[in-house]
Amino acid sequence: MRQIGPRFAAIAAIFVTLAACGGSAAPTVATDVGISSTEILLGNTNALSGPAAAYGTISNASNAYYTYVNGQGGINGRKITYKILDDGYVPANTVTLTKQLVEQDKVFAIFGGLGTQDQTSVRDYMNAQKVPQIFVYTGATTWGLDYSKYSYTIGWIPSYQAESHLYAQDILKNHASAQIGVLYQNDDYGQDYLKGLKDGLGSSASLIKDSESYDVTAASVGSQVATLKAKGVDTLFLFSTPKFTVQALVAVSKLNWDSVNIYVNSVSNPKTTIGAAKTAGAALKNVTSVAYLKDPTDPQWANDAGMKLYKTIIANCSTCDANNGFNISGVAAAWTLVDVLKKAGSNLTRRNVMDIAATQLSETDNPFVLPGVVVKTSSTDHFPISQMQEETWNGAGWTLQGTLIDTRGTIK
DSSP states (O other): OOOOOHHHHHHHHHHHHHHHHTOSSOOOSOOBTTBOSSEEEEEEEEOSSSTTGGGTHHHHHHHHHHHHHHHTTOBTTBEEEEEEEEOTTOHHHHHHHHHIIIIISOOSEEESOBOHHHHHHHHHHHHHHTOOEEEEBSOOTHHHHTTTTOTTEEEOSOOHHHHHHHHHHHHHHHOTTOOEEEEEESSHHHHHHHHHHHHHHGGGGGGEEEEEEEOTTOSOOHHHHHHHHHTTOSEEEEEOOHHHHHHHHHHHHHTTOTTOEEEEOGGGOOHHHHHHHHHTTOOOOSEEEEESBOOTTOGGGTTOHHHHHHHHHHTTOTTOOTTOHHHHHHHHHHHHHHHHHHHHOSSOOHHHHHHHHHHOOEESOOTTBOTTOOEEOBTTBOOSOOEEEEEEEOSSSEEEOSOOEEOTTSOO
16 A cells, blocks of 8 residues: 655645535535535525415525525635425425425525424425425424424424414413403414413313314315304404414404404514504404514614615515514524525535534524524424514504513423
8 A cells, every 4th residue: 555645634634624524625526415625505495486476485485585694705725505495385386385495496405484284284395305494484293293203304493383382371460251262273373372381271171162173275264253142252363474473363353253362373463564564454352462573664673783684685675565574483483594504614514514404403582583582493393493572463564572481491
């Protein structure tokens, strides 16, 4: 065997050390599928059309952040390309398009895929292929709870069940004699919220007098709202997507149901959604929700550094309304992914990125979340965001109430 001199051995040792550490030097080689010396290729499926089209803007907002990051030089010399495909909120489409992104486009990861039913329909496939299904944009509890079985899948937004537990706490503390009615989407998304409410109420679950479901293809939920009123309900939970939330709020007003207390879930509560209901004739009295992100329409953040940064970033998206809370959520989640990619260093692989995202997150500086919210994961906790704060509708916008409530550990 030919011997190498000490000089060459020293040089080789330097390269070995850089590779082992994930080095900070600019990358010169591809390290995994979808990673070249200059590019990180990500894919996404979202409802750019169809009954959940209000969510489509989230992906465009994330892309605005990637455009901003690319303009700052990218990540260790690489720039992000983000391919967004429209699945129309139809799981069968999600399957076809996800396979296209993985097998034809050769993406490194699917980031921010939207829809509980849609993303569960491709979870087995993604994990079999060992392709990150990272920061799924749904709060289905299974993303964190079943991580040991699906180690290439993780969510980002708070668990739906944990959110419902928070509502249950509010009911038990402030409305102990409530007569509860629930409108929920008849799939894993709506059922997850409903389960969380029942579990959170515990021995007081009998406060739920009726629950009415709707299919995502339904034309209207007016009849379900009328049924709930007829059952004597005085507290209404809307576990629905934006289109049906607007319909339900308008139906409440048409029924002259002014006395009812309403809880709107966080994934339907941006001011743009509630404003659409108001424009359509909803009176919007006694409405409660929760927040974990800064509200672009809240004057208290006008001079906030994070909000100023958001406004700069979102200007990169010609179709994005800066006042739409869905857009700041898209930017905030993309910020976390970029944080993960930076921590992974130059030697980007699917496995090391997932390991960091699922077990090593500890973000105290995400500029778009509410002050005090920490985005974190560990080897035993795969729910990145667990802190939320109650808010009430004041007629013109949301007003935060109390302090942050941490639901970490609620769901086991």
